[in-house]
Amino acid sequence: MTDTAPAFRFALSATDGAARRGRLETAHGPVDTPAFMPVGTAGTVKAMRPEDVAETGAQIVLGNTYHLMLRPGAERIARLGGLRRFMHWSGPILTDSGGFQVMSLAQLRTLDEDGVTFQSHIDGSRHHLSPERSMEIQHLLGSTITMAFDECTPYPADHATAAASMRLSMRWAARSRAAFVDRPGYALFGIVQGGVYDDLRRESAAALQAVGFDGYAIGGLAVGEPHDEMLRVLDGVTPLLPADRPRYLMGVGRPQDIIAAVLRGVDLFDCVMPTRSGRTAQAFTRRGTVNLRNARHAEDPHPLDESCGCPCCRDYSRAYLHHLVRAGEMLGPMLLTWHNLQHYQDLMAGLRAAIAEGRVQDHAAAVLAGMAGGDI
Ligand SMILES: NCc1cc(CSc2ccccc2)c2nc(N)[nH]c(=O)c2c1
Ligand SMILES: [Zn+2]
Numbered sequence: 204m205t206d207t208a209p210a211f212r213f214a215l216s217a218t219d220g221a222a223r224r225g226r227l228e229t230a231h232g233p234v235d236t237p238a239f240m241p242v243g244t245a246g247t248v249k250a251m252r253p254e255d256v257a258e259t260g261a262q263i264v265l266g267n268t269y270h271l272m273l274r275p276g277a278e279r280i281a282r283l284g285g286l287r288r289f290m291h292w293s294g295p296i297l298t299d300s301g302g303f304q305v306m307s308l309a310q311l312r313t314l315d316e317d318g319v320t321f322q323s324h325i326d327g328s329r330h331h332l333s334p335e336r337s338m339e340i341q342h343l344l345g346s347t348i349t350m351a352f353d354e355c356t357p358y359p360a361d362h363a364t365a366a367a368s369m370r371l372s373m374r375w376a377a378r379s380r381a382a383f384v385d386r387p388g389y390a391l392f393g394i395v396q397g398g399v400y401d402d403l404r405r406e407s408a409a410a411l412q413a414v415g416f417d418g419y420a421i422g423g424l425a426v427g428e429p430h431d432e433m434l435r436v437l438d439g440v441t442p443l444l445p446a447d448r449p450r451y452l453m454g455v456g457r458p459q460d461i462i463a464a465v466l467r468g469v470d471l472f473d474c475v476m477p478t479r480s481g482r483t484a485q486a487f488t489r490r491g492t493v494n495l496r497n498a499r500h501a502e503d504p505h506p507l508d509e510s511c512g513c514p515c516c517r518d519y520s521r522a523y524l525h526h527l528v529r530a531g532e533m534l535g536p537m538l539l540t541w542h543n544l545q546h547y548q549d550l551m552a553g554l555r556a557a558i559a560e561g562r563v564q565d566h567a568a569a570v571l572a573g574m575a576g577g578d579i
Contacts, residue, residue, distance in 0.1 A: 211390040211417050213449045217559045221441070221468040224558040227449060230388025231287065231295040231347045234262045236449065236470040237554050239461065239547045240297060242478060245270045246280075246290045249478050250533075250540040253292045259513070259541065260548035263295045263347070265473050268340050269304030272330065273323045277343040285345030295347035297473075299453075300337045300379070300394075303355045303422075314354070316371070334378035342384050350420065351379035353394040358426040365398030372396045372422075373410040380414050390417035392451060398423060399432050401439040408443040419444045420451040421469070425460070434463055441468045458487060458550055458574065462567045465554050477547045481540030484528040488546070489570075490578045495539065500525035513545035514538065 209228055213236075217224040227234040241248045241256055243264040248256045256264060266286050271277060283289050286296055302319060305312055309321035309330075318333030334352040341349040353372040356365050376393050383391045393411035397403030411419060421440060424433045437452070444450050451471035452464050461472050477487065484495045488508040493500075495507075503521040515524070515538040527535030550570070557566035 210387050213418070213447065215447070217561075219558045219561050219563040220466065222465050222554075222558045222563045223446075223468060223470060224555055225449070225470060227295075228388075229295045229347050229390070230386070232262060232293070234295060234471075235555060237461075237465045237551055237558075238263065238471055239551045240265050240471060240473040241544055241547075242473055242475050243290065243292075243296075244475075245274070246286060248540075248544075250481065250537045251478075251544070253290060255541060256292075256544065257294070259544045260552060261294075261544065263297060264292055266290075266296050266298040266344060266346065267304060268298055268301035268332075268337055268344070269308065271298075271344060272301065272332075272340050273325050273328075277340040281343040281345070285343075287345055296344075297348035297392075297451075298341050298344055298346040298350065300334075300341070300350040300352040301332045302337070302352055303453075305332060306355065306357075316374075318352070318375075334375045335382040338379055338382040338384070347388070348390045348392060348418070349379075349383060351376045351391065351393050351416070353396060353422055355426065356396050356398045356423045358398065358423075358428045360398050362398075362400055362403070365396075365400055365403055369396040369398070369403050369407050373407060376411055376416075377414050380416070392416055392418040392420050392449075394420040394422040394453070395440055395444070396423045397440075399428055399436055401436070404436060404440040405443060408440055412445065416448070418449040418451060418471075420453050420471075422453050424452065425454045425456055430460070433460070434467070437464060437467045437469070458547070459571060461547075461550065462554070462570060465558075466563065466567060477543035478540050481543045482536040484535065484539065485543075486524075486539050486546075487543050488578060489573045490576045491574045493578045495521065495524045495528045495535075497525075507542055508546070511542060511545060511549070513542045515542040515545075 212228040215225045225236045244267045312321035320331045337352040352375045356368040393416035395407045397407045449470045452469045486493045500521040506516040557563040
């Protein structure tokens with residue numbers, strides 16, 4: 204039976220300098236770009252129901268091969284109908300390939316040409332991930348967008364170390380492509396590596412295009428390098444990527460990082476900041492970040508952000524949010540997570556509109572000036 208899903212497509216509708224306004228068409232629905240993708244590591248965007256994630260405007264969420272292979276297991280999720288049905292998310296899902304999480308979370312890990320062998324951080328059980336096994340797991344999850352299996356080169360790394368790491372990832376990218384089960388409306392993205400070295404980034408971008416991918420991610424950034432180093436690498440690598448394919452900057456970032464990367468031609472973003480900050484009483488507002496534990500909010504009857512339409516800002520005062528976080532009540536992280544995700548989606552919607560209207564530079568300057576104003 205041929206899959207009736209539409210082909211995976213990426214179409215640009217406007218550009219403004221290097222910034223692009225576009226739309227992904229996938230087997231599981233569209234994604235308007237530039238887009239922010241909430242992280243749903245273990246099959247849930249923490250503290251949020253999927254319906255509420257969709258209400259913030261998010262069209263795609265992330266899942267994680269590493270976490271889901273350990274618990275509940277990829278084969279079990281497949282038997283239950285795939286990750287989208289398992290977590291009750293009707294839109295597209297992008298899953299990471301697992302190598303990054305192995306190196307940051309697993310114990311006793313060894314890496315060789317075939318892949319990585321590691322012990323679970325949950326129960327110490329032993330596992331092996333290779334490009335082939337990563338593709339199989341992401342297929343079992345029913346991932347809409349699959350990421351190639353790569354090694355995220357640590358920072359700092361000297362040129363020789365970054366070169367060897369990148370070339371391993373390029374061999375793994377070719378094996379990922381060969382093992383990927385292609386279906387209409389599904390996609391496989393390659394991941395550019397090369398550390399902070401322009402020549403290695405150039406070599407990596409060329410190597411991936413020689414294999415051919417549906418989208419190109421920029422990995423190995425936001426790994427501790429200075430902000431200006433990240434921007435310099437972006438300036439060098441983004442123009443080397445095909446203009447007609449989506450560009451995804453992995454693990455980025457703060458609102459100001461996303462704005463800077465959109466202006467340089469990046470289309471997709473993910474970061475744990477809005478969800479993780481929501482659980483630690485930190486809120487993003489148009490006037491900068493706010494710590495709701497601060498006593499100055501104790502009797503403030505105003506909403507977190509007057510210009511935000513989310514349930515947190517619509518129905519609750521700063522004083523109440525302050526009380527919830529001080530009392531350790533579950534509703535605190537729930538409301539602040541919702542607000543932070545709404546803030547990120549509103550940031551992306553504003554950027555999409557500004558690009559479409561040819562005013563993204565002025566819009567970006569105004570947003571950054573507002574954030575620098577300092578919270579009242
Ligand atoms: N901190 C940057 C970062 C983050 C992620 C994780 S992005 C993510 C997280 C959860 C779910 C889906 C994607 C990465 N993943 C891969 N495969 N390679 C990288 O170089 C890399 C760099
Ligand atoms: Zn809000």
